[in-house]
Amino acid sequence: MKTLTKKQKEANGENFSRIVDDAAILLQRKADYVMNIKQVADYLGISTDAVRKRI
Numbered sequence: 001m002k003t004l005t006k007k008q009k010e011a012n013g014e015n016f017s018r019i020v021d022d023a024a025i026l027l028q029r030k031a032d033y034v035m036n037i038k039q040v041a042d043y044l045g046i047s048t049d050a051v052r053k054r055i
Contacts, residue, residue, distance in 0.1 A: 019044050019054075 004012070022044060041048045 016054075019046065 023040070026043065035043070037048050037051050041051045044051070
């Protein structure tokens with residue numbers, strides 16, 4: 001298994017922050033719109049497993 005460098009870890013953290021920010025913006029815009037896990041994953045461009053890990 002490959003160990004991530006400090007730069008890669010920082011990039012991963014930035015990507016996670018971007019995903020969370022995008023989700024927050026979506027929630028603010030569509031507060032009355034409910035999405036299922038697949039729709040959230042498609043919107044964010046990540047897998048359904050990645051969404052479940054972050055819930």
